[in-house]
Amino acid sequence: MALIRNLLEFLIRIVVLVVIILILVPILLFVAYQLLGSKLPLTPSMLFNPSEALAFTLAFMDTDFFRITVFPGFTFVALYAAIAGLWERKLLAKIQLRVGPLYAGRFEGILQPVADVLKLLSKELVIPKVADKLFFILAPLLTVVIATAAVAVIPVTENWVIARSDVGVLVIFAVLGFFPITALMAAWSSNSRYPMLGGLRALHQMVSYEIPLILSVLAPVIYAGSLNPIEIVKAQSNIWFILLAPISAIVFYICALAELERIPFDLPEAEPELVSGWLTEYGGMNFGLILGIAVYIKLYVLSALFTLLFLGGWLGPAPLPAEFWFILKSFIVTTLLLIPRGVFPRLRIDLLLKQSWAYYLILALLNLVVAAAVVLTGSNLIGW
Amino acid sequence: MILEPLANYLFVSVVLFTVGVYGLVTKKNALRMLFAVEILINSANLNFVAFTRYLHPTSVTGQALAMFSISLAAAEAAVGLAIILAVFRLRRDVDVSEIKGLRG
Amino acid sequence: MVDAVFALLAVVTVVSAILALEAKEVVYGAVALALSFVGVAGFFALLDAVFLAMFQLTVYVGAIAVLILFTVMLVRRERWLKTKEGVYKSVGIVASLAVAVGLGYLVYSSSITHVTTTVEQAPFTLIGALILSEYWAALVALSLVLASAVVGAVVLAKLERD
Known part of the structure; x- marks a missing residue:
């Protein structure tokens, strides 16, 4: 972006911006009215009579648009990501006897995510001269798009779900399969040593841990007899699958750590060796898109998946709403995924790969066979 | 003339097949040839699924065959890429017209 | 649409x-x-x-x-x-x-x-039944092919190290 050299240029830009906004906003409002107004009780008199607006708000909360943009969709997930990011920094600080973020927001640094985003937004976007511009810009965007796509099939409760799919669990794994591609795109397009090494490590790690991850998911799927997350949760009304498939749950937890590149497995971005791995050349909001948003959305997706498959999803004692139970359980799983960063050292790459193929694969298969045997013999564990 | 849906899928499949054949004939880069083979396999899979959907929708035979084909494609890609890597290590090149070591 | x-x-x-x-x-x-x-x-x-x-x-x-x-x-x-x-x-x-x-x-x-x-x-759940009943021989053959492919790929990859 060209620099702003003097006041005149600055004023011209402001005017252009205002004109664009003045043109765009009515168009967007018109489109929104055309799309939603026909289905919703939207009338101009609402502006003067707020009690009419209540019906509109309730009807609006029932639309797909609301689900995609607000509750189980992007706003909720972004908020979850921001809270998880702050929670991680405070939690690790407490574990390591530090204070962590303290000043932003006056109380325990509660506004630190906002400060972080403002800082990243105000930074210049640096694109290295030798970088492949198309992929360099595309990779962070694609990472966020892919991470968000997985959220679509995760039900918060039976009613709060964007896309009801009979193959929901498989959809999540299809989406997870895209991450190595964007990581490699980012690594290759940076055209630099450390990103390339980090990208190749990320690829090895993601590909070899995806297999035990999928196998560990299959045990609950066999118990429930469905790939639909809603059906899987319903099948857990008597007993949570973590009790029926404990080994699968542990394997899932470890492989989720590896998929997320979190600490015992954070070789792709090992700071002392590789500067910052495949993210080395990224700065500003490009960096923020990957690390600040995509990684934490992926964290949410895997925590939510663990909750749905092993912890009974939104099932919980009655007085509290189902949404609360789901978010509480997901947050506990998120916390469990965060804690190792404050405790463990980093693994060596060969040990990491050997563990995946030699131990986790076998353990996941073992529990899969047990699950199949239980279902075959017709044991009445789940209350069929 | 307006075609019924099945023919549309078949035409897409024909175009993909054409692209695959073109790649297989013209390219000398082993990797590009592998790309072409994958495109051919994809066009065949599309045919399997389209035929099952329109001619015999009460069964899933086409989908099962497509699953077999996809799994075989995975095996083929793994071996093919391993061969390409081994050849590249030996000869620093993946141009198939330059690899004449096995010629009798 | x-x-x-x-x-x-x-x-x-x-x-x-x-x-x-x-x-x-x-x-x-x-x-x-x-x-x-x-x-x-x-x-x-x-x-x-x-x-x-x-x-x-x-x-x-x-x-x-x-x-x-x-x-x-x-x-x-x-x-x-x-x-x-x-x-x-x-x-x-x-x-x-x-x-x-x-x-x-x-x-x-x-x-x-x-x-x-x-x-x-027909629902996709039939695929599993079909593969395991009518096409079981193909499934066995496929698994053998996959196993040999994995072994072959590993051998090819290790060829150069020696």
Whole structure:
């Protein structure tokens, strides 16, 4: 972006911006009215009579648009990501006897995510001269798009779900399969040593841990007899699958750590060796898109998946709403995924790969066979 | 003339097949040839699924065959890429017209 | 609506398949190939085979495209930019056009162009039953092929170390 050299240029830009906004906003409002107004009780008199607006708000909360943009969709997930990011920094600080973020927001640094985003937004976007511009810009965007796509099939409760799919669990794994591609795109397009090494490590790690991850998911799927997350949760009304498939749950937890590149497995971005791995050349909001948003959305997706498959999803004692139970359980799983960063050292790459193929694969298969045997013999564990 | 849906899928499949054949004939880069083979396999899979959907929708035979084909494609890609890597290590090149070591 | 989605998918799939073969940079080609796989998965979804679409994404994009991209990055050399195709190019275009015309005429002239159906597609859960009952021999053969492929790939990869 060209620099702003003097006041005149600055004023011209402001005017252009205002004109664009003045043109765009009515168009967007018109489109929104055309799309939603026909289905919703939207009338101009609402502006003067707020009690009419209540019906509109309730009807609006029932639309797909609301689900995609607000509750189980992007706003909720972004908020979850921001809270998880702050929670991680405070939690690790407490574990390591530090204070962590303290000043932003006056109380325990509660506004630190906002400060972080403002800082990243105000930074210049640096694109290295030798970088492949198309992929360099595309990779962070694609990472966020892919991470968000997985959220679509995760039900918060039976009613709060964007896309009801009979193959929901498989959809999540299809989406997870895209991450190595964007990581490699980012690594290759940076055209630099450390990103390339980090990208190749990320690829090895993601590909070899995806297999035990999928196998560990299959045990609950066999118990429930469905790939639909809603059906899987319903099948857990008597007993949570973590009790029926404990080994699968542990394997899932470890492989989720590896998929997320979190600490015992954070070789792709090992700071002392590789500067910052495949993210080395990224700065500003490009960096923020990957690390600040995509990684934490992926964290949410895997925590939510663990909750749905092993912890009974939104099932919980009655007085509290189902949404609360789901978010509480997901947050506990998120916390469990965060804690190792404050405790463990980093693994060596060969040990990491050997563990995946030699131990986790076998353990996941073992529990899969047990699950199949239980279902075959017709044991009445789940209350069929 | 307006075609019924099945023919549309078949035409897409024909175009993909054409692209695959073109790649297989013209390219000398082993990797590009592998790309072409994958495109051919994809066009065949599309045919399997389209035929099952329109001619015999009460069964899933086409989908099962497509699953077999996809799994075989995975095996083929793994071996093919391993061969390409081994050849590249030996000869620093993946141009198939330059690899004449096995010629009798 | 479905027609628009179909047209879009067709354009994306075919254009990215051509790009996969013709892009100057092989890495671009590999990513275009992945996009083409996604397009075919979209067709599967349109054909009510959502399970197969997700299987295609998991295997083709999650495994094959990633492997290809990985290999491309390992064997990348400047020399690729000036690969000579010469006569083969015209021969290839003629041959593929002949194939296209022949197959296209075959589809066009057959009675298939009039086939349509209103029957619902059978559920995907039947795939498992079908594979394990009618095609069990193919399944066993496939697993042996996969096992030997893994062994072969490992041997080929270790060849150079010794």
